[in-house]
Amino acid sequence: MSNTLIIHSTVKSEGSVSRVLTESYKSDLKKADPSVTFTEYDLGLNPLPALSASNISGFFGTAEPESEGAALAAKREELITALEAADKIIIGAPMYNFGMSALLKTWFDYVLKSGRTFRYSEAGPEGLVTGKSAIVIETRDGFYSEGDGTAVDFQEGHIRTLLGFMGVTDVTFVRAEKMAFGPEAKTAAIEGAANDLSALAAA
Template sequence: MKNILVFNSSVLAENSVSRVLVAKTVAALLVKNPGAQIIEHDLGCDPIPHLDTATVAGIRGVPESEAEDAARARSDELVAELQAADVLVVGSPMYNFSIPTGLRSWFDYVLRPGVTFQYTASGPQGLLADKRVIVIESRGGFYSAGPAQSRDFQEPYLRALFAFMGLQDLTFIRAEKIGSGAEARAAAIENAEKTITSVV
């Protein structure tokens, strides 16, 4: 393993559970791969600009303006990082049953037809060489089973987006019920840390 691409997308800074667990995951990976290069994006504190009318053609069309050229250049840079990575570590708290908008914006820049996926006669095909993806999910409630599972639009969405680009080696590590008080939060972090140790 040479390259580890890391994303934090929580907007809670030092109060973020997912950030704690992302750091734990990266540290464990470095123990196994001490020479690995790390590229890190903080999508919560330093988000990628959302696409809008002035920039969308830089990703979805032919750039003709300065703003569109800038969006295309940012996309090219992010795609190159993704292509070069051996492992992705993605911190994704659940916001309103889905993912943070900062992480969604990153996907908007790297989901490029003809670059990371293509449409074929048999349907869409991912163009990225498969690589390991470790996703840290923090959740205020319990969504991995039971009556609230139907409101989990976070994990199925992430699975679909990564698979659309050809990434199938996905590991999801969940810290759930962190909104149920200090003891529940501590237990969730402890259980997630144990999982990190075992899977890394």
């Protein structure tokens, strides 16, 4: 039995392409392996409090009981435990202003924890979240896979770096791009990404 962690990071409650594609992958995976279990976080519907002066004590381990910092520390522990328990990680990742959404960046702020998900030694940084694979479903209005667009894609490299820093190096990116290039381009992008995801679920 495998456990799949799903992270949604769209701000939309309706009409999200990344959520549709993530759901489509989930149902393909369930067909391929009925015993698969899912642990799901929807960061748009239930946002994590961003790091700030009022909760950062939880990040540094100095929070008073019952404080905002204590709540942050508890949530951080929950998210890291969910990550550790997963065999596979699926991230629905819309591009916002050439990068990932602030909601997803905040999730990384929580789960990247020194001594838990990575550590430094004399040999440099070492990821501690090993033996897992990830699929990142990137949705974009523009086109960043080739040509001039590649220079301003600050989403994919950043996500790859953060996952890799924790030890998750087996990462597949599935892109639905050109969604603002007209209705036909949008349909083709969604269908293309859904087909790629079906193939991954069946593999």
